[in-house]
Amino acid sequence: MQKKSLFIKACEKKNDDRPPVWIMRQAGRYLPEYRRVREKHDFISMCQNPELAAEVTLQPIRRYAMDAAILFSDILVIPQALGSPLRFEENKGPVFDKPIRNPKDLEQWKENEAIENLSYVYKAIKYTKESLGDTPLIGFSGAPFTVAAYLVEGYVQKRFQVIKSMIFENPTFLKQIMDVLCETTIAHLNNQIKAGVDAIQIFESWANHLSCEDWKTFSYYYIEKIIKGLDNPENIPVIVFSKGSHFLLPHLKPTSADVLSLDETCPMLDMAKTIHKSVALQGNFDPALIYASPKIIEKKVNEHLVKMKNFKGYIVNLGHGLLPDMDPEHVKVFVETVKSF
C-alpha cells in the first residue's frame, strides 16, 4: 500500500510534519504555459478535451510541486451536461442563454444523459493520474445553490435578483431545480471517485449572498445531502469551501465534511480551537498577499504557520483563487515558504 501523502494525512488530522500546500485556481491564467494552451483553445474545449485538461492540471505541479493537484474543469459542466448551453463571455463570465426560470425551461434537460456527457471529466482524471506520480488529485463540483444561481440568473450580477425572487416567491420550484442538480452532482462526484481522485472539494462560491436562514435551506442542506449521498468506499476526504459562511457552522450541527476550506475573513486559529474534533481546516491567506513583495509573503506565511503549528489538520491555501494578474514568481515564494517550513 502506498504511503499516505502529507495532504491526505492533514485531511485526516494526522499530520505531524509541515502542513501541505496547494492553491485554488493554481491551474490558471497567471501561468504563461497555461496562456499558451489557452491561446489555441477556448475554455470549454479545454475542459472537454481530456489530454488538454490533464496537461493544464499538471502545469502548476511541474512548476511548483504543490502537495495536491486539482483537476482542471468547471463547476458549470453539470448544467451544461444536463442540456443547458453554456458559453463564456469576456468581462461577463459564464452565460446561459437559456436560463431556467419556469418549469417549462426544465424540458431542455435530459437527466439520464448527463453522466455520459461528462465522461470527458473521468477520462481527464485517468490521464492526469497516469502522469501525476504520488501527488494526490482533487476532484470537485459546485454546490447546487452556486450552480443554480448562474443557471437561473443567466449570468451572475451582484444583486442575485432572479434567484432571490425565487427563494421568496417560488422556493418549491427552486428546490426542484436544485434537487436535479444535487442528484447529478452526487453521480458526477461518484464517477470522479471511481475514476481515481484522491479527494473531493465542493465549491459554494456564492454562499455569502444568502441570508443566514436561506443558507441553511439552500446551501447547508444540499451540501450535507451530497456528502451523505457519496459512494465513497475508501473514505477519501471531502473538502467544503463555502465562501463567507463558515462562521455559521458553530450555530448548526457539525458538518459532514472532513475539511472546511475557509476564506480570509474567517479567524483560522479560533476555528481550529473551537471546531468539531474531526474537522480539518484549509486556507485562508488573503489572496492579495500574492501581490505583496516576496519578503512580506515569506514573513506572513511563516508567522501564520508558527501559529498553526500544533494543529495536525491544517492545509495551506488562499482564502479564494489565484487571479490572472498575479506574478508566478510570487506564487513560487508562497509555496516554497510552506515547503521549507
Place this chain on the structure above:
Amino acid sequence: MQKKSLFIKACEKKNDDRPPVWIMRQAGRYLPEYRRVREKHDFISMCQNPELAAEVTLQPIRRYAMDAAILFSDILVIPQALGSPLRFEENKGPVFDKPIRNPKDLEQWKENEAIENLSYVYKAIKYTKESLGDTPLIGFSGAPFTVAAYLVEGYVQKRFQVIKSMIFENPTFLKQIMDVLCETTIAHLNNQIKAGVDAIQIFESWANHLSCEDWKTFSYYYIEKIIKGLDNPENIPVIVFSKGSHFLLPHLKPTSADVLSLDETCPMLDMAKTIHKSVALQGNFDPALIYASPKIIEKKVNEHLVKMKNFKGYIVNLGHGLLPDMDPEHVKVFVETVKSF
C-alpha cells in the same frame, strides 16, 4: 423632558412595545420626490445645501413615518473637507482624482479647516430637527478603513489592490492616513452631536474585504477609538454597521457600540441570545425581500418579528441599503407591517 421614542428605547434595550423601524438609504433614488430634487442638483450639491439635505432627509418620514430619520449626507464628506477633491461618476461611484498613495499626497490636506468646511452638515441637522417633530435623527460617518479604501484606491474596485498593498507593504503610512481620518471623524461626530442628532451610526461597508487579522488592526481598532473619543454628554446611542464581520465579535472583547447593525448573513436570533448583555441589534432583512410581493414581505416580516419578540433591544432594518430600482409601495408594506405588529 420629552418622552423617549421607540427607537431610543430599543437602542437602550428597554423597549416593551413593537420594534422601531427605519431603513438604510431610506432617503434615496427609489423615491420619485427624491429624483425630482436630484434632477436639478448633483449629489454633492445636495449634501452641501442644508435646505436640500434637510428636505431629502424628511421625504421618507413624510411618506412612511419611519421611527427614525437618517441625515442625508455621505461618508466621503470628510476626505473632501480635508482637501481631497471628490466627484461622482455614473457606473463608477465616488472618484478621488488625487488619491492618497504616498506621504507627499497628504500635503493636499488641511486638517484644521475640515470641520469648518463641514459646517453645512451641522446646519442641515439644525434645519432637519426643526421640521422633524418627535422623530429621532441619526447622524453618521464612515469608519476610517472604508473611507481610506475609497481615498487610496481613487475609486473602489473589487480587488482593493492598492489598500491591500499598503496593508502588507506600508501599514505605518496607511495608519498615518487613518489616524487623520479617525481624528477628523471624531470631531465631525462631536459636532453632529452638538448640532442635535439623537443617535450616531458608523458605517464600515468594506469590512468584509479584510482578513480577520487585518480587521482587528484596521477596522475594529479604529471604530473603538472613535466611540471612546466621542464627547457624548447625554449618552446618545452609537450604532455600528460593519458589513460581513460581526461574527468576529464573539472572538474579541465586547464592542463599545450600543447597537450592532447586522447584515443579512448574520444569524440575528443566535446573536440576540449570545451577544454581550448591553448591546442592542439592528437589521437584518435581506434587501432582496423588497423585490418580493407584498404578501411575502408581510409574511417574512411577521415571522421574524415573532421570533425577536422577547428581545427588548431590536430595531428593524435591512441588512444593507435600499436600491434605486426598488418599489416605494413595497417599502411601504415593509414599514407598515412592522408598525402594525
